[in-house]
Amino acid sequence: MAPAPPSAARFRSVTAAVERGYARYARQADGWLTRYRERGGQVYCGAGCFACCDMPIRVSLAEALVTAAALDGEAAARVEAHARQVLHNARTAPDEATYVERHRREVGFCPLLDRETGGCSQYAARPTRCRDTFSALPARYCAAGTWETLTRREKADYAREVARTPGTDGELHYVAPLEHLSEPIWAAAARAMRQEWGLEVWGDFWTLTTLARREDFMERVARGDARGAWQVARRAGLAHEVVLEIG
Numbered sequence: 001m002a003p004a005p006p007s008a009a010r011f012r013s014v015t016a017a018v019e020r021g022y023a024r025y026a027r028q029a030d031g032w033l034t035r036y037r038e039r040g041g042q043v044y045c046g047a048g049c050f051a052c053c054d055m056p057i058r059v060s061l062a063e064a065l066v067t068a069a070a071l072d073g074e075a076a077a078r079v080e081a082h083a084r085q086v087l088h089n090a091r092t093a094p095d096e097a098t099y100v101e102r103h104r105r106e107v108g109f110c111p112l113l114d115r116e117t118g119g120c121s122q123y124a125a126r127p128t129r130c131r132d133t134f135s136a137l138p139a140r141y142c143a144a145g146t147w148e149t150l151t152r153r154e155k156a157d158y159a160r161e162v163a164r165t166p167g168t169d170g171e172l173h174y175v176a177p178l179e180h181l182s183e184p185i186w187a188a189a190a191r192a193m194r195q196e197w198g199l200e201v202w203g204d205f206w207t208l209t210t211l212a213r214r215e216d217f218m219e220r221v222a223r224g225d226a227r228g229a230w231q232v233a234r235r236a237g238l239a240h241e242v243v244l245e246i247g
Ligand code: SF4
Pocket: 044, 045, 046, 049, 050, 051, 052, 053, 133, 134, 135, 137, 138, 139, 142, 143
């Protein structure tokens, strides 16, 4: 059973900055989506749609603290097991493209996904990337492996469809303004970590969520001890430059 997380109150100033950002983002994204739909735009995301939940996710430790505090021991253990698979992939993938491809194909779906309902079991505590990913084309285009199965003609159709769909960046089918709207959350997290700890910690979602529950890691971070925090992560078998950045 994974250990209980350090007291949430201890890191309140950091997590509160992120939670305020989440609330502001939800209001702004709702407003944007309402206007988009009024103009005829369509977003395909909805309850039970989860083809994107096998993508690698980068977070700040501030966001990971929010998720870590919401997990019970069993969920935390599943997250840690997933983090160890992510670490194995980071250590063995020869390049970034392979890392992403293997993450989707071999590491697989997020352990916080409820496979029966297709819903997120930690919806209220999910990180920024899970909040700001919206698709302007059907979910089959989000699923791993779809692109590889398309014919040349289907790829050309996709490119034309994306180019004429308002809200995309013209190259991919995700809704670009809804990603840009989340930038203040990243900035608020960076500011709060820097102010509170004198350093920032960024990296893989499942790795940081696991480390955020470790008293020894959080104690080093809270002291601004980047080297000590890295050593704790290394001894725990959770340190690799692809999944953990401290500084
Ligand atoms: S981004 Fe794609 S897979 Fe994810 S919820 Fe939206 S439509 Fe579904």
